[in-house]
Amino acid sequence: MKIVLASASLRRQELLKRITPDFQIVVSNFHEDSVAFKNDAKEYVMELSKGKAQEVAARMNMEAIIIGADTIVMLDNKVLGKPKNEFEAFQMLMSLSDNWHEVYSGITLIDTKNQKIISDAVCTKVRFSNITKEDIQKYIETGEPMDKAGAYGIQGFGGVFVEKIEGCYYNVVGLPLNTLSRMLKQFV
8 A cells, every 4th residue: 555654854754765665745734733732742742643644634535554743852841843943943952951851753644545543652762961052053053953843853963962862763853663663564
């Protein structure tokens, strides 16, 4: 059956190639701000991923397995999404400095043939070392933080700030491969 990734993320596309080289990309038009955070990060990312997958599934006119995914960074029970500007990116990175935080990814799969839906969420704990204001400013100048939850990419220049992780590395990148592989096996 055809696999469709409901994401424009190049990182997710690259990671999905490790599971299957044959998939289609249909970018979701789901409005993430239509889902309110209710103090449960796992439920929140699963709801976001489900919304993305359902929006694409509703537009599909073929049988396919739709993959929706969303990733957030949590610090002190506060969601750190993508920064709106450089100042917000700087504030996020300062708050993560010398601190632990959690990265949550939600994944939803929808089989358009029988409308079977499954969702799951993964949490990885990440610790940043103590980073200087100068290092943060240099990092922001690369442009990398601007399209990433929590204002950093572990797979890019931001990885230098990461002292250690507990859990799935690929979850922090944006697509927990082990969990997704296990979920896909339920459809094949």
